[in-house]
Amino acid sequence: MQYVIPPWVNWIAQDSDGSVWGYSVEPLRNDTGWYENEVGESVRLGDAEPVNWALSLRAVTSGDARD
Numbered sequence: 539m540q541y542v543i544p545p546w547v548n549w550i551a552q553d554s555d556g557s558v559w560g561y562s563v564e565p566l567r568n569d570t571g572w573y574e575n576e577v578g579e580s581v582r583l584g585d586a587e588p589v590n591w592a593l594s595l596r597a598v599t600s601g602d603a604r605d
Contacts, residue, residue, distance in 0.1 A: 541583040543598060550583065552594040558583045560598075567592065 543550070547560035553571030563578035572595065574580045 543583065544581060546579065547581065547583075548598050550594075550596055550598060552586060552588060552591045554588055554591045556585045556588040556591075558586055565595065567595070 546562050549561040551572040552558050560581045560583050565572040
């Protein structure tokens with residue numbers, strides 16, 4: 539699935555409920571998702587079927603759709 543990604547987003551991850559988030563700094567994982575640990579910014583990008591959410595963290599690349 540493709541999302542419009544703001545220019546400041548450098549990382550994307552999905553929570554266990556299917557929510558997809560963008561982060562300015564690499565997030566940390568908790569029991570059900572990801573969080574920015576009060577450093578940087580985050581934005582909800584959308585939803586998708588949750589599949590292997592714990593392995594979903596990835597860096598944004600130049601090929602990703604930007605806002």
